[in-house]
Amino acid sequence: MNKMILGGITATLIAAFTVAIVPVQAHHSHAMFDGSKEVVIEGTITGVRFANPHVYLQVRAVKKDGVALSAPETWAVEMSTVQNQTQRGLTPTVLTYGATITVKMNPLFSGERSGNYTSVMAINGVKNTSAAEDWKPAGG
Amino acid sequence: MNMWTFTTILLSGVVLTASPAWAQRGGGPPAGPTSLRPPAVTRATDAADPFAAVRAGRQTPQQYQAQYRYNAAVDPADPFHNWGGNLWNQTWEGNWLAAYRDGKTFQQFWNGLQGNGGQSLILATPYSYTSAEEHWRAWRTAANGGRGGAAQPSTPTDWSGQWGGGGAGNVMQRDYYASMSAAYKPRFAMSIQAEIEGRHWWPADSCLPNAYGGAGTWAFRYANFNGPLVHFNNPNPVYEGRYIVVGRDFLPPDQSIPSFMGESIAFWDRDELVVWTKNLHPNMRGHGEAEYSAEMQMIERYYRSGDNLLVDVTRYDPVAYAAPQHSVGVFARAAEYQVPLQNDCVSTNNVFHDEKGWIADVAPGQPGYKDIFDLTPWYTNWMKAEEAKKQGQAPPAPSILELGGTR
Numbered sequence: 001m002n003k004m005i006l007g008g009i010t011a012t013l014i015a016a017f018t019v020a021i022v023p024v025q026a027h028h029s030h031a032m033f034d035g036s037k038e039v040v041i042e043g044t045i046t047g048v049r050f051a052n053p054h055v056y057l058q059v060r061a062v063k064k065d066g067v068a069l070s071a072p073e074t075w076a077v078e079m080s081t082v083q084n085q086t087q088r089g090l091t092p093t094v095l096t097y098g099a100t101i102t103v104k105m106n107p108l109f110s111g112e113r114s115g116n117y118t119s120v121m122a123i124n125g126v127k128n129t130s131a132a133e134d135w136k137p138a139g140g
Numbered sequence: 141m142n143m144w145t146f147t148t149i150l151l152s153g154v155v156l157t158a159s160p161a162w163a164q165r166g167g168g169p170p171a172g173p174t175s176l177r178p179p180a181v182t183r184a185t186d187a188a189d190p191f192a193a194v195r196a197g198r199q200t201p202q203q204y205q206a207q208y209r210y211n212a213a214v215d216p217a218d219p220f221h222n223w224g225g226n227l228w229n230q231t232w233e234g235n236w237l238a239a240y241r242d243g244k245t246f247q248q249f250w251n252g253l254q255g256n257g258g259q260s261l262i263l264a265t266p267y268s269y270t271s272a273e274e275h276w277r278a279w280r281t282a283a284n285g286g287r288g289g290a291a292q293p294s295t296p297t298d299w300s301g302q303w304g305g306g307g308a309g310n311v312m313q314r315d316y317y318a319s320m321s322a323a324y325k326p327r328f329a330m331s332i333q334a335e336i337e338g339r340h341w342w343p344a345d346s347c348l349p350n351a352y353g354g355a356g357t358w359a360f361r362y363a364n365f366n367g368p369l370v371h372f373n374n375p376n377p378v379y380e381g382r383y384i385v386v387g388r389d390f391l392p393p394d395q396s397i398p399s400f401m402g403e404s405i406a407f408w409d410r411d412e413l414v415v416w417t418k419n420l421h422p423n424m425r426g427h428g429e430a431e432y433s434a435e436m437q438m439i440e441r442y443y444r445s446g447d448n449l450l451v452d453v454t455r456y457d458p459v460a461y462a463a464p465q466h467s468v469g470v471f472a473r474a475a476e477y478q479v480p481l482q483n484d485c486v487s488t489n490n491v492f493h494d495e496k497g498w499i500a501d502v503a504p505g506q507p508g509y510k511d512i513f514d515l516t517p518w519y520t521n522w523m524k525a526e527e528a529k530k531q532g533q534a535p536p537a538p539s540i541l542e543l544g545g546t547r
Contacts, residue, residue, distance in 0.1 A: 026232060030232055030233045031234035036241070051482070051488050052376055076512065081376065109234075112501075
């Protein structure tokens with residue numbers, strides 16, 4: 001990549017973040033999540049809690065890592081703050097009770113049914129064009 | 141490297157890794173040479189009127205703040221590896237455990253984490269006061285000596301709105317360590333060791349207020365005035381509400397109950413608010429910052445200068461600190477007021493610290509899981525109790541509707 005382009009992008013992003021960033025204090029460390037693993041669950045949203053410090057989803061999962069489960073499992077999915085989720089496009093009108101969802105997360109080290117989301121891959125069959133934490137629906 | 145990878149790395153670098161605290165907290169690194177240790181503090185020209193130059197327009201709030209900052213040089217012998225407050229960003233995802241799984245020793249992992257020095261604070265106080273009470277009385281006497289010291293300023297001061305920033309600036313961990321008492325130095329080192337190992341313990345992760353931890357961080361987002369009551373609050377990462385009563389004394393000892401945000405009284409010195417806070421629970425803010433004891437008392441002086449709110453803070457804690465500590469914050473007023481969002485940590489937090497001191501999370505189906513999605517836990521509880529009665533697990537108590545009236 002051209003050095004000048006890199007420099008321009010760097011300067012722009014640094015300027016944007018220097019202006020936008022406010023003092024950050026994380027609510028808790030993420031050391032309980034296994035950052036080396038990602039689990040993908042598919043199912044139905046059975047609970048949505050838009051709250052600070054974290055937005056949470058409850059999902060009745062029927063598939064895990066693409067494989068159908070013998071019985072549905074209830075998972076809790078931790079997200080970021082209300083402000084971050086809203087900025088990412090994952091608003092209360094997108095994350096709705098009863099919607100089908102495919103979500104990728106770093107699971108708990110304990111192996112229990114909870115994790116910290118890294119990407120919402122699809123909602124109601126609409127795929128996400130972003131591989132990161134944003135929601136950019138295909139065709140949106 | 142594709143553009144997405146590059147952008148991700150760059151954003152991570154800006155947000156999590158390389159963002160110097162001064163970039164996050166407003167202002168910039170102080171001009172001047174670097175030094176391994178903080179230079180001697182500049183004594184206050186007029187201790188009873190520290191903001192005189194700012195009031196006269198000879199000094200901006202940022203220049204006032206810069207007097208109490210310095211550039212910390214990289215010290216090869218620094219046991220804290222020249223880190224300031226951002227070490228947590230390098231470790232909060234359990235990075236040491238991941239390195240351990242990859243076969244690294246702790247020493248190899250820690251040696252791979254090197255900070256770059258940079259802006260830090262001169263924590264020594266520019267005042268000669270040795271206690272909060274002495275400090276308060278001196279400022280109170282000066283205020284009464286021709287400047288009023290009234291419960292309300294003659295011209296009402298409008299501090300309403302959303303005030304961001306306010307942090308005094310990054311503090312090198314070696315500077316915090318040097319500032320702690322002999323008894324608290326090992327505790328500070330222990331807290332940093334925990335963060336390096338991924339055993340972070342931050343008050344907010346247990347839904348406790350961060351309160352007034354490390355001198356470098358100072359945050360509230362909203363200020364509200366209601367007659368003699370000033371209310372500062374900060375809704376994230378946990379709700380912190382702070383009430384400052386103007387023109388009153390502390391409650392008598394038998395009514396004075398310690399709390400995380402403490403008890404604050406204040407008087408106006410012209411349009412500057414002087415605040416004395418005590419009766420605190422001991423606390424720490426975490427994120428590489430310093431702990432204080434229940435003995436901590438704090439004197440603050442606030443002054444609005446345009447769209448900045450300047451605060452001069454002196455902390456007295458003979459138990460946790462080697463000497464009184466001082467810092468200066470500059471808040472900036474947001475152009476538009478944003479409605480504060482409620483913080484629901486108490487009803488949504490399933491984070492806990494296990495028997496080994498590691499952070500963990502209770503998941504659905506596990507004992508102790510707090511049902512985040514149950515918005516009427518009282519009804520859930522009543523139904524459980526009714527079921528228990530049906531099962532004979534509680535004394536019989538028929539419905540009052542079935543029993544009817546008796547007169």
